[in-house]
Amino acid sequence: MIPERIKAFLLPISILALLEIWARAVDLKSDSLAPPSAIAAALVKAFQDGSMLTATRDTLISAFTGLSIGGAVGLAFGIALGIFHIFDRLMEVTIESIRPIPSIALLPIALIALGFGYRMEITIVAFACVWPILILTRAAVGGIEPRLIEVSRALRLSPADRVRKIIIPAALPRIFLAFRLAAGIALIVAVTVEIAINPIGLGAAIMTAQQALRPDLMLAYLFWIGLIGYLLNTALMLAQRHLFGRAALVGDSA
Amino acid sequence: MNRSVLYWRAASFAVAAGFIGLWQFIADQRLVSPVFLPGPDRAWASLVRGFASGDLLDKLLGTLEHMAYGWFVASIAGIALGAMIGSSRTMRSYVAPSLEFLRPLPVSAVIPVAIAMFGLTQTMALFVIAFGAIWPMLLATIHGFAAVEPRLYEVARSLHMSRLAVIFKIALPSASPDILAGMRLSVTVALILSVVCEILAGLDGLGHWVLLSARSFRSADLFAGVMLLGVIGYLTALAMSLVEKRLLKWRSSGH
Numbered sequence: 001m002i003p004e005r006i007k008a009f010l011l012p013i014s015i016l017a018l019l020e021i022w023a024r025a026v027d028l029k030s031d032s033l034a035p036p037s038a039i040a041a042a043l044v045k046a047f048q049d050g051s052m053l054t055a056t057r058d059t060l061i062s063a064f065t066g067l068s069i070g071g072a073v074g075l076a077f078g079i080a081l082g083i084f085h086i087f088d089r090l091m092e093v094t095i096e097s098i099r100p101i102p103s104i105a106l107l108p109i110a111l112i113a114l115g116f117g118y119r120m121e122i123t124i125v126a127f128a129c130v131w132p133i134l135i136l137t138r139a140a141v142g143g144i145e146p147r148l149i150e151v152s153r154a155l156r157l158s159p160a161d162r163v164r165k166i167i168i169p170a171a172l173p174r175i176f177l178a179f180r181l182a183a184g185i186a187l188i189v190a191v192t193v194e195i196a197i198n199p200i201g202l203g204a205a206i207m208t209a210q211q212a213l214r215p216d217l218m219l220a221y222l223f224w225i226g227l228i229g230y231l232l233n234t235a236l237m238l239a240q241r242h243l244f245g246r247a248a249l250v251g252d253s254a
Numbered sequence: 255m256n257r258s259v260l261y262w263r264a265a266s267f268a269v270a271a272g273f274i275g276l277w278q279f280i281a282d283q284r285l286v287s288p289v290f291l292p293g294p295d296r297a298w299a300s301l302v303r304g305f306a307s308g309d310l311l312d313k314l315l316g317t318l319e320h321m322a323y324g325w326f327v328a329s330i331a332g333i334a335l336g337a338m339i340g341s342s343r344t345m346r347s348y349v350a351p352s353l354e355f356l357r358p359l360p361v362s363a364v365i366p367v368a369i370a371m372f373g374l375t376q377t378m379a380l381f382v383i384a385f386g387a388i389w390p391m392l393l394a395t396i397h398g399f400a401a402v403e404p405r406l407y408e409v410a411r412s413l414h415m416s417r418l419a420v421i422f423k424i425a426l427p428s429a430s431p432d433i434l435a436g437m438r439l440s441v442t443v444a445l446i447l448s449v450v451c452e453i454l455a456g457l458d459g460l461g462h463w464v465l466l467s468a469r470s471f472r473s474a475d476l477f478a479g480v481m482l483l484g485v486i487g488y489l490t491a492l493a494m495s496l497v498e499k500r501l502l503k504w505r506s507s508g509h
Contacts, residue, residue, distance in 0.1 A: 008351030032370035093266040094273055100487030102446045105461075105480045107453070108468030112476075113290045184358055192362035192446070196453050203363070210366035218370065222363050229358035 034216035043220035051205065052224065059201035060228075062118055063190040066125025067183055073126070074133030074182075075175065079163060081134070082141025082171075095134075103128035103189055107196060117200065121193045128189045129182040136178035140171035173244040180236040187229055202228075292474040297481065300474035314482060316459035320376075320448040321490075324383025325440055332388040332440075333433060336395025337421055340429070346400060357393060361386035361443070362450055369454075379451035386447045387440040394436030398429025431502055438494040445487055460486075 002010075016036045022028075023035035034042075046052040081088040106124050114120040144167060152166045168175075194203025202225050209218040274294050280286055281293030292300075304310030339345045339353075365382050372378040402425050410420045426433075452461030460479050467476035 004347055007347045011348050011352050012355075032367060089262045090266050090269045093263075093270040097270060097484070097488070100491060101480060101484035102442070102449055102487055104446050104449050104453075105464060105483040108464045108476055109290070109480065112468045112471060112473070187358075188360040188362070191360040192450055195362050195365050196450050206363060206366045210370050213370075215370060218366055222367060225363045226356065226359040229360055230355055233358040 030215060031213050032215055034219055038216040039219045039223065042214070042216040043224065046217065046220060052221075055200075055202045055205040055221075056224070056228070058118075059187075059190050059194065059203065062121040062193075062201065063125055063183075063186040065118075066122040066190065067129050067186040069122065070126035070129030070186075071133050071179060071182060074130040074178075075137055077130075078134045078137025079141055079167060079171075082138045082144075083163075083167065088138065088142075099131050104192060104196065107193060111197065116198055121190060121198050121200070124193050125186050125189045128185050132182045132185060133175075133178045136181075137171065137175050140174035140178075141167055143174075144170045173240075176240055176244065180233075180240060183236055184229070184233060187232060191225060289471055289473060292477055296474040297477035300472075301478040301481065304475065304478055310463070310478065310482065313458065313460045313463045313479070314486075316457070317445075317448050317452065317461065317483075317486065320379055320383060320451065320457065320459060321441070321444045321486075324380055324448070325387050325444040327380065327384040328387035328440060328444070329391060329437060331384070332391030332436070333395050335388075336392045336433075337399060337425065339392075340396040340399025341417070341421060341425055346396065350396065353393065353396070357389060361389070361447065365450065365454065374455035376457060378455060379448070379457055382451055383444050383447045387444045390439035390443065391433065391436040394432040394439075395429060398432030399425050401432075402428045431505065434494075434498045434501060438491070438498065441490045441494055442487065445483070445490065449483065 019033075020035050020037060023033070028035060043052075081091065103124055106127055107120075110120040110123050114123060148166050148170055149162075152162045157165060190201065191203040194201040195207055196203075198204065202221060206218055206221040206225070209221055277291075278293050278295065281288065281291055281296075301310070339349050361382075364385055365378075368378045368381045368385075372381060406424050406428065407420070410424055415423065448459060449461035449464075451457060452459035453465050456462055460483055464476050464479040464483075467473070467479060
């Protein structure tokens with residue numbers, strides 16, 4: 001029997017090997033494909049001249065700034081809506097009519113209001129990140145054991161203390177899950193905005209590589225973007241498991 | 255419907271109307287330049303005008319068409335591939351880890367590759383939308399097939415059912431909640447990617463419409479397009495959850 005760990009690598013390795021052999025056999029000249037060895041060389045070269053790092057930095061700055069802003073707004077509203085039921089019911093129609101707007105549809109609005117650059121991208125990322133955090137925080141706060149709230153009332157905690165000492169700790173595992181999902185969304189939206197229109201970051205770099213007819217560089221960027229997405233997701237998943245134990249992963253299907 | 259629920263709903267609509275009033279006020283007082291922010295009256299007028307002239311309807315249908323084709327292809331391929339991979343333990347252990355690696359990939363990153371392969375064409379959009387929308391369904395189907403109660407498979411074996419019969423009579427119904435949830439997620443992905451492809455390739459659709467409106471600073475048309483995209487997002491999500499509820503009725507009534 002082959003161990004599971006090795007089985008996982010067999011498929012990608014054999015695909016890469018076949019691609020390499022085929023590309024060499026037919027002496028591939030293409031605008032969209034390149035042999036894996038050329039992709040690896042392009043990746044190394046892009047790292048050496050620093051262009052890969054600059055692009056990665058730009059994308060991550062936009063994604064994380066947007067995530068922090070959107071996350072803070074979503075968290076504040078989520079907690080408020082989860083605590084004050086009246087507020088939740090009053091805001092329902094407003095929230096449900098803004099939420100379904102695809103974040104990328106705001107791109108032209110952000111473009112004319114803010115122009116190209118970080119600010120426009122951060123705004124769109126923030127808008128996209130508000131919703132998952134708001135919805136999941138609201139559910140998490142609403143689902144807190146009612147007796148904990150009673151305790152806080154019996155202790156006569158001030159509202160600020162009640163949020164800080166009871167509500168946030170009790171809802172934290174699910175808020176972290178929301179944060180993890182939103183981090184994935186932030187990266188996706190940032191790259192999408194860059195590919196569609198914004199001339200900074202990894203998305204713009206991969207578009208430039210395509211327009212320059214450099215399939216090796218384009219695929220190197222594609223691989224690198226995928227790797228960042230995977231590493232981000234894995235790191236946050238590990239952090240979640242480490243901080244909150246396996247229980248936190250229950251009900252995590254997304 | 256309960257009476258108090260109705261009152262709350264009315265109050266909630268009143269709050270939303272209040273926000274629209276505030277928006278109108280800000281636009282009227284020119285607190286924000288009208289170049290960026292048209293009042294709701296101008297946006298609404300533009301929406302009505304767009305539909306009256308048939309322009310906006312064409313764009314709307316264009317976007318819906320891109321979404322529908324891509325989503326349809328992705329549904330068929332996603333469920334078929336998912337069934338193939340999910341129903342075999344060997345396939346799962348070879349293929350699933352690679353899929354897990356690809357899952358967090360920002361799908362829009364394949365757009366340049368698709369452009370290099372197909373140019374700025376409808377085929378490119380179809381490929382990108384289908385590729386993006388396939389993931390939620392593929393992974394949900396694999397998960398659903400892998401989570402089928404093992405005893406059901408034992409029953410199938412003792413009844414000497416063929417593999418196809420097992421898939422259609424046992425695995426698919428049992429995995430249907432996962433698959434439907436995946437299909438619902440995919441609709442959203444398909445909408446977003448349709449807009450991106452229209453923006454990039456200039457294909458007929460709302461994405462192209464909002465970009466052109468922004469370029470020529472017709473902010474009322476721009477807002478009309480964005481509102482329409484929100485409506486699409488809302489209605490498709492609503493339709494999917496109604497379908498889901500209807501198809502999964504047997505589950506809740508069984509208990």
